[in-house]
Amino acid sequence: MENAFYITTPIYYVNAKPHLGHAYSTMVADSLVRLHQLMGETAFFVTGSDEHGDKIVQAAAKNQQPPQEFVDGISQCFQDLWPKLGIQNYRFARTTSPTHQKLVQDLLQKVYDAGDIYFGEFSGHYCYGCERFYTDKELENGLCPQHLTKPELITERNYFFKMSKYLPWIKEYITEHHDFIRPERYRSEALGMLEAGALDDLCISRPKSRLTWGIELPFDRNYVCYVWFDALLTYISALGGPEAQDFQRYWPGEHLVAKDILKPHAVFWPAMLKSMGLPLYKHLNVHGYWLVRDTKMSKSLGNIVDPLAMKEQFGNDAFRYYLFREMHFGSDASFNQEAMIKRINADLANDLGNLFSRVLAMNAKYFAATVPSPNAKLPQDTQIIDLGLSALDNFVQLFRHIKFAEALEALWQFVRALNKYVDSEAPWELYKQKELERLSTVMYVLLACMRKVAICLWPVMPHASCTLLQQLGQTASTNTPPVPDIRAEISCFGGLQAGIQIAKQSNLFPRIEVAKKEPREAKVAKDTKEAKDTKDTKDTKDTKEATLPNIDIETFKTADLRVGTIIEASKHPNADKILVLQIDFGPLGQKQILSGLANYYAPDALVGRQVCAILNLKPRKIRGLMSNGMVLTAESNNKVCLLMPEKPSSNGAHIA
Numbered sequence: 001m002e003n004a005f006y007i008t009t010p011i012y013y014v015n016a017k018p019h020l021g022h023a024y025s026t027m028v029a030d031s032l033v034r035l036h037q038l039m040g041e042t043a044f045f046v047t048g049s050d051e052h053g054d055k056i057v058q059a060a061a062k063n064q065q066p067p068q069e070f071v072d073g074i075s076q077c078f079q080d081l082w083p084k085l086g087i088q089n090y091r092f093a094r095t096t097s098p099t100h101q102k103l104v105q106d107l108l109q110k111v112y113d114a115g116d117i118y119f120g121e122f123s124g125h126y127c128y129g130c131e132r133f134y135t136d137k138e139l140e141n142g143l144c145p146q147h148l149t150k151p152e153l154i155t156e157r158n159y160f161f162k163m164s165k166y167l168p169w170i171k172e173y174i175t176e177h178h179d180f181i182r183p184e185r186y187r188s189e190a191l192g193m194l195e196a197g198a199l200d201d202l203c204i205s206r207p208k209s210r211l212t213w214g215i216e217l218p219f220d221r222n223y224v225c226y227v228w229f230d231a232l233l234t235y236i237s238a239l240g241g242p243e244a245q246d247f248q249r250y251w252p253g254e255h256l257v258a259k260d261i262l263k264p265h266a267v268f269w270p271a272m273l274k275s276m277g278l279p280l281y282k283h284l285n286v287h288g289y290w291l292v293r294d295t296k297m298s299k300s301l302g303n304i305v306d307p308l309a310m311k312e313q314f315g316n317d318a319f320r321y322y323l324f325r326e327m328h329f330g331s332d333a334s335f336n337q338e339a340m341i342k343r344i345n346a347d348l349a350n351d352l353g354n355l356f357s358r359v360l361a362m363n364a365k366y367f368a369a370t371v372p373s374p375n376a377k378l379p380q381d382t383q384i385i386d387l388g389l390s391a392l393d394n395f396v397q398l399f400r401h402i403k404f405a406e407a408l409e410a411l412w413q414f415v416r417a418l419n420k421y422v423d424s425e426a427p428w429e430l431y432k433q434k435e436l437e438r439l440s441t442v443m444y445v446l447l448a449c450m451r452k453v454a455i456c457l458w459p460v461m462p463h464a465s466c467t468l469l470q471q472l473g474q475t476a477s478t479n480t481p482p483v484p485d486i487r488a489e490i491s492c493f494g495g496l497q498a499g500i501q502i503a504k505q506s507n508l509f510p511r512i513e514v515a516k517k518e519p520r521e522a523k524v525a526k527d528t529k530e531a532k533d534t535k536d537t538k539d540t541k542d543t544k545e546a547t548l549p550n551i552d553i554e555t556f557k558t559a560d561l562r563v564g565t566i567i568e569a570s571k572h573p574n575a576d577k578i579l580v581l582q583i584d585f586g587p588l589g590q591k592q593i594l595s596g597l598a599n600y601y602a603p604d605a606l607v608g609r610q611v612c613a614i615l616n617l618k619p620r621k622i623r624g625l626m627s628n629g630m631v632l633t634a635e636s637n638n639k640v641c642l643l644m645p646e647k648p649s650s651n652g653a654h655i656a
């Protein structure tokens with residue numbers, strides 16, 4: 001049977017729209033699938049949306065939508081995004097799909113029949129953010145370690161999965177299988193969790209009196225299934241269940257997650273699989289967080305990076321390249337546009353782009369853009385060829401073992417060596433001296449090596465790889481791997497047919513020019529001069545801006561201007577720039593006002609602040625949400641700031 005590769009991303013919650021973190025995990029799955037296809041394997045991945053549970057119900061309620069309508073909308077955002085980011089070869093699974101729900105019920109029944117589920121009373125600290133109970137030992141200073149909030153003490157009768165029965169076995173398995181959880185630091189962390197003895201049986205039900213949005217337990221209609229027990233089973237339901245052909249073919253597969261969900265994957269899931277009598281997954285691949293200014297991206301902090309905006313600004317391939325090159329898999333990485341521009345300019349424009357543009361231009365001039373036939377090789381040719389073959393080998397091995405940054409670095413050492421080879425062999429001199437035999441060999445070595453580099457790029461930059469291969473006269477598509485098995489490319493030189501026509505030029509990665517920051521003194525001097533030079537015009541402009549018709553005091557008084565305190569702030573679910581504010585106006589009550597502040601304030605930073613607002617503006621619906629007034633702001637230098645009373649004032653106080 002042919003080799004089959006199967007990997008999963010987390011099944012993302014649909015309480016918020018997709019961001020860079022989701023995009024990264026999904027791009028990694030896409031590129032690993034591509035690499036395995038490039039090795040001649042049948043490969044695909046599963047991603048999807050996790051649609052049950054408290055969190056979703058709360059988000060739907062906040063948006064004034066029934067849960068199903070709400071999850072349909074956000075799940076669609078995820079489904080629409082992936083093709084736009086060049087992501088392919090996946091199945092999109094939804095936990096609300098009838099096939100998934102049926103499979104969850106079948107497997108729950110199986111575990112129940114095997115005697116691994118029991119009914120019992122339980123008191124525990126429940127964190128609504130995590131949707132799970134915490135034991136005393138797991139809490140940090142009485143707070144949920146993830147959300148740093150105080151969990152609620154709940155006593156309930158519930159169903160429990162006998163996880164503790166499997167814990168010694170899991171611990172032994174992880175201890176003996178060194179790369180079961182990788183990189184190593186997460187294996188140690190998982191062992192630490194098991195070591196601490198903090199884990200017990202897993203509560204796998206929620207009474208319908210508290211939550212109805214879930215999959216009903218097949219053995220008790222008064223309960224729904226705990227969202228994690230439901231979601232993890234997607235990895236199997238997406239293959240059609242344990243009896244399906246795809247399951248026989250693809251299971252056990254690989255999982256890919258970030259460190260936030262290590263525990264369910266390292267502990268709950270192996271115990272569930274063991275109880276169901278199913279083989280364990282091959283590896284759990286755990287990556288770190290993308291941080292923005294040293295903080296994890298989060299909706300409430302308002303520092304979310306939108307992957308589509310990055311694609312539009314920098315191009316999808318360059319964006320993907322930066323992510324793979326910048327994050328050392330397992331560690332956190334900082335997302336930073338300046339660093340991205342530097343990386344694109346250095347690696348893509350200077351190293352790779354320059355290599356293609358100079359070699360193709362020279363070949364057009366010397367050989368009318370046809371591939372010359374090579375002649376006898378000199379030691380420096382053999383040296384660069386050997387370096388290339390071992391770079392390719394390193395690239396494939398490192399990439400397979402999720403060391404993406406290191407794999408790209410190995411490939412780039414070769415790209416940089418090729419540029420040096422151009423410099424040292426100086427084809428222009430050979431042309432000038434009419435040493436055409438030698439020139440043919442040098443140009444052939446370069447072009448054949450460039451073809452191999454372009455093939456390696458296919459998993460990371462599918463479009464760029466295709467364009468470069470097409471420039472080298474190869475047929476290539478983003479859907480089908482450019483060669484049947486990349487390992488054949490590693491074992492021997494060549495692969496480029498002499499005599500074929502190739503492109504005359506290449507300009508795939510132009511440099512990104514950024515406006516240079518001026519040194520401070522120079523800037524001050526310039527600003528002063530400019531201020532002086534423009535004083536007259538500015539004066540005129542100010543006067544011009546002030547030419548709204550005069551109004552009398554009575555007209556001014558028709559505006560109901562008041563002071564209020566922001567008691568809640570969140571991002572508008574359908575408009576990136578807008579914050580939804582709940583403001584307390586004292587005797588006038590609480591009002592919802594929408595304001596275009598999302599680019600300037602983190603929502604949490606606004607809670608508790610006093611603001612000035614006009615309340616008798618006609619209420620207006622903005623992207624589905626009502627705004628009952630407007631907060632007053634000042635705009636200068638393209639930045640917006642809030643107007644606030646200079647001293648604390650009572651809510652509802654008149655502004656005059």
Ligand code: MSP
Pocket residue numbers: 009010011012013014020021022024025050231232233234256257258259260261288289290291296297
């Ligand atoms: N629904 C669960 C997963 C169930 S899997 C059976 C869940 N969903 S989630 O929407 O919160 O997604 C978490 C995952 O999104 C992380 O594990 C990671 O793959 C990705 N990321 C979200 N934020 C991230 C960063 N800031 N950085 C990198 N990836 C992160 O947990």
